[in-house]
Amino acid sequence: xxxxxxxxxxxxxxxxxxxxxxxxxxxxxxxxxxxxxxxxxxxxxxxxxxxxxxxxxxxxxxxxxxxxxxxxxxxxxxxxxxxxxxxxxxxxxxxxxxxxxxxxxxxxxxxxxxxxxxxxxxxxxxxxxxxxxxxxxxxxxxxxxxxxxxxxxxxxxxxxxxxxxxxxxxxxxxxxxxxxxxxxxxxxxxxxxxxxxxxxxxxxxxxxxxxxxxxxxxxxxxxxxxxxxxxxxxxxxxxxxxxxxxxxxxxxxxxxxxxxxxxxxxxxxxxxxxxxxxxxxxxxxxxxxxxxxxxxxxxxxxxxxxxxxxxxxxxxxxxxxxxxxxxxxxxxxxxxxxxxxxxxxxxxxxxxxxxxxxxxxxxxxxxxxxxxxxxxxxxxxxxxxxxxxxxxxxxxxxxxxxxxxxxxxxxxxxxxxxxxxxxxxxxxxxxxxxxxxxxxxxxxxxxxxxxxxxxxxxxxxxxxxxxxxxxxxxxxxxxxxxxxxxxxxxxxxxxxxxxxxxxxxxxxxxxxxxxxxxxxxxxxxxxxxxxxxxxx
Numbered sequence: 342x343x344x345x346x347x348x349x350x351x352x353x354x355x356x357x358x359x360x361x362x363x364x365x366x367x368x369x370x371x372x373x374x375x376x377x378x379x380x381x382x383x384x385x386x387x388x389x390x391x392x393x394x395x396x397x398x399x400x401x402x403x404x405x406x407x408x409x410x411x412x413x414x415x416x417x418x419x420x421x422x423x424x425x426x427x428x429x430x431x432x433x434x435x436x437x438x439x440x441x442x443x444x445x446x447x448x449x450x451x452x453x454x455x456x457x458x459x460x461x462x463x464x465x466x467x468x469x470x471x472x473x474x475x476x477x478x479x480x481x482x483x484x485x486x487x488x489x490x491x492x493x494x495x496x497x498x499x500x501x502x503x504x505x506x507x508x509x510x511x512x513x514x515x516x517x518x519x520x521x522x523x524x525x526x527x528x529x530x531x532x533x534x535x536x537x538x539x540x541x542x543x544x545x546x547x548x549x550x551x552x553x554x555x556x557x558x559x560x561x562x563x564x565x566x567x568x569x570x571x572x573x574x575x576x577x578x579x580x581x582x583x584x585x586x587x588x589x590x591x592x593x594x595x596x597x598x599x600x601x602x603x604x605x606x607x608x609x610x611x612x613x614x615x616x617x618x619x620x621x622x623x624x625x626x627x628x629x630x631x632x633x634x635x636x637x638x639x640x641x642x643x644x645x646x647x648x649x650x651x652x653x654x655x656x657x658x659x660x661x662x663x664x665x666x667x668x669x670x671x672x673x674x675x676x677x678x679x680x681x682x683x684x685x686x687x688x689x690x691x692x693x694x695x696x697x698x699x700x701x702x703x704x705x706x707x708x709x710x711x712x713x714x715x716x717x718x719x720x721x722x723x724x725x726x727x728x729x730x731x732x733x734x735x736x737x738x739x740x741x742x743x744x745x746x747x748x749x750x751x752x753x754x755x756x757x758x759x760x761x762x763x764x765x766x767x768x769x770x771x772x773x774x775x776x777x778x779x780x781x782x783x784x785x786x787x788x789x790x791x792x793x794x795x796x797x798x799x800x801x802x803x804x805x806x807x808x809x810x811x812x813x814x815x816x817x818x819x820x821x822x823x824x825x826x827x828x829x830x831x832x833x834x835x836x837x838x839x840x841x842x843x844x845x846x847x848x849x850x851x852x853x854x855x856x857x858x859x860x861x862x863x864x865x866x867x868x869x870x871x872x873x874x875x876x877x
Contacts, residue, residue, distance in 0.1 A: 374579060381412055382578055389573050408445065408578070409477065416578050417452045420564075424453055424583040431533040431585065434518040435460060437506060439542035439550055443575070444473040446540040446564050451478065453583045454536065454562075458514075460490040462505055462542070462550075494546075502546055506553040510535065519559075535559040536585070539603065545709050548607035551586075551600050561586045563599060598630065602870050605633065608709035610641035632669070633870060635661065636677070640866055643684070644702060652688040655681055669867075679863045692732070693851060696725035697860070700844055703837060705866055712833040713821045719833070719840035720780065720816035723809075726847040727783035730794045733851075740778040748790065757789035764803035765810060781810055798846035812839055 387393040389404035396406050408416075421430070436456035438447040440463040451459060459478070463471060471491070478484040492505045509515060518534035537554040539547035539561050547563075554561040563584045566576020586600050601616035617634035621627040635658050642650040659681050662674075669677065687694040703718035728740045735747040745751040751774065759771040762785050775782040784806060787795050795801040800809060815832045818824035848857040 378415070378579060385412065385578065386570065386573060404573075405445070405473070412578055413448075416581065417449065419579045420449060420581040420583060421453055423581070428585075430454070431536070433533050433536050434458060435509070435515055435535045436538060437462065437509065437535065437550070438538040439463075439502075439540065439546050440467060440470055440474070441542040441546075442467055442470055443541065444470040444477075445575075447474065447538065448477055449581065450538045450540065450562065450564055450583060451484075456536075458488045458490070459484060460492065460509055462492050462494050462502060462546075464542075465493045500549065502549045503553045503556075506537065506550065507557065510557050510559065533560050533585075537561045538564070539600070540564040543607075543710075544603060545607040545609075548604045548609045548612070551603065552609070552612060554586075561600060563603070565599065601630075601633070605637055605870055606868060608644075608705065608711075608866075610637045610644065613637040614641060632661070636867065636870075639680075639684075644705065646698075646702075648688050651684060655684045655688065669870075673867050673870075676863055676865070676867055683864055692725075692729055696722060696729060696844070696847070697864075699725055700840055701861065701864055703840065704861075707830075707833050707837060708868075710830075712828040712830055713819045715833045716816045716819055716828040716836050717821050719836040720813060720822075722840040723813070723843050724780040724783065726794070726843050727780060727787060728778065729847065729851070730787055730792050731778070731783060734790065734792070740783065743774070743776070743778055745774050748786075754786075754789060758785055761785045761788045761803070761806070765806045780813055781806075784809060794847055794850060797850060798843045800843075809839070812836060 384393065385404055385407055388395045388407050389400055391400040395403040397403075398406070424430075431454065433454045433456040435458045436451060436454055437460045438450060440447050440461045442464075447461060461471070461474065479486050479489060490509075494501045494505060510519075515535060522532055522534045537550050537559060539550045539554075540563055541547075542550075551561045563586060564576075565582050565584050567580040567582065568577040569575070570577050584599060586597060597616060598620055601613050601620065604610075604613040604616060614634055614637040617630045617637055620630035621634055635654065639651070639654040639658055642654050658677070662678060662681065683694060683698075687698055699718045699722040703715045703722060705715075706712070706718065707715035731740055731748070732738055738744065738747045745754055748754060755771075755774050758774060762769050762771045765781075765785065775786075778786065784795070784800065788801060788806065799805055812835060815828060815836050816822050818826045819828050820826065845857050848855065848860075
């Protein structure tokens with residue numbers, strides 16, 4: 342072990358913003374903990390930030406070594422006291438644990454539950470984390486190698502988690518343990534054949550794992566913390582508690598609430614709605630559950646573009662907003678009010694709101710890894726900007742049934758349209774103006790008309806139009822359009838970047854006094870409700 346040394350903050354490669362650093366700097370003055378423990382927590386934080394050196398390696402690697410060398414045993418003891426103070430430690434046969442890029446949660450849950458067998462579901466490139474598990478479980482003798490299982494699953498393949506859990510639960514040893522538990526006496530009901538730890542990995546992975554657990558009637562668990570360090574992005578060591586998310590609603594409503602919140606954060610709004618609805622029916626104080634239920638239903642209808650349901654949800658939530666104080670942070674309460682105003686215009690068929698909405702939903706689907714949906718929506722954003730410019734040239738012009746006399750002399754327009762089309766693709770033979778206007782049709786028409794948007798967006802050159810045409814092939818090749826390929830994250834981001842640029846150019850012409858990026862930010866889905874779970 343090397344001696345701790347200070348490092349100048351200018352030399353740091355800080356993983357967080359400076360504004361976040363200050364917000365969490367006071368989280369370490371906790372009553373009830375020995376001073377020596379507080380000092381260890383603070384030292385861990387300093388090592389993680391690169392302010393002290395503990396051993397060789399990057400700051401996070403050093404912090405991990407310090408955590409396991411100097412703190413882990415005490416973290417296990419404290420978490421065990423907090424987790425099983427009011428109920429006995431369950432006897433677990435199989436622990437299925439999601440492992441992301443932090444092995445600490447899997448190792449801590451293993452130590453708390455002491456399962457007979459462990460199945461780890463992990464990304465394929467988490468070799469360093471898996472090596473940590475091997476060293477601290479198998480080589481240390483805490484788990485036999487024959488009792489350790491591993492299944493690879495990328496975050497973008499989250500539906501495979503459901504199948505992995507299903508296949509494992511159908512195997513003979515697990516079925517035997519489940520059957521045995523069914524026939525045990527009531528005083529032995531603290532025995533759990535299988536529990537699914539949904540703490541690690543991406544949020545969408547945890548959401549799917551929780552759904553699989555409840556679908557197959559096994560018990561999910563979640564490692565929570567009473568205090569959270571924003572800079573290390575983890576619960577403060579010593580404040581952890583393992584939540585066993587039993588089916589017993591009346592007894593464990595709080596734990597069920599947290600599981601529902603994870604579903605919400607992963608974008609599984611229909612599933613979150615169902616959980617919040619059950620909570621609202623069983624909890625003594627259901628205000629939070631009702632509000633989160635209604636927001637989940639609103640977001641579900643929003644994602645589905647179910648305008649009738651969206652209008653009903655908007656009206657109901659607006660009444661709640663006007664009638665009482667919301668169980669939301671002030672910033673999120675403001676966002677919700679802005680969203681309700683926007684959705685009112687959207688359900689009233691405001692065309693600009695619809696174009697912006699395509700982009701907002703594209704961002705949402707991109708965040709939860711649904712790249713085919715995001716690409717389709719980004720494509721519709723670009724197409725919407727172009728068709729809106731055509732409509733604004735003559736309010737009676739309908740791109741679905743175009744009457745080109747409304748845009749000027751059709752013969753002159755055809756001549757100019759043909760010239761632009763041949764610049765983009767010399768092999769393309771134009772006989773007539775398009776009967777139905779697609780994205781590229783609209784782009785070429787706007788160039789032929791000399792529309793200001795094309796210059797504003799840098800699309801008034803044949804080369805730039807050709808690049809746009811190539812980019813739109815991302816959507817055309819998708820299984821949701823005309824092809825058989827899945828859209829990658831990189832391709833979704835490329836199309837999203839172009840959609841943002843064209844939308845911003847359109848917005849500067851249509852609404853010059855409105856900052857588009859600020860508008861987008863205030864309309865993004867509320868992503869994290871967990872911090873608000875204790876407001877009422």
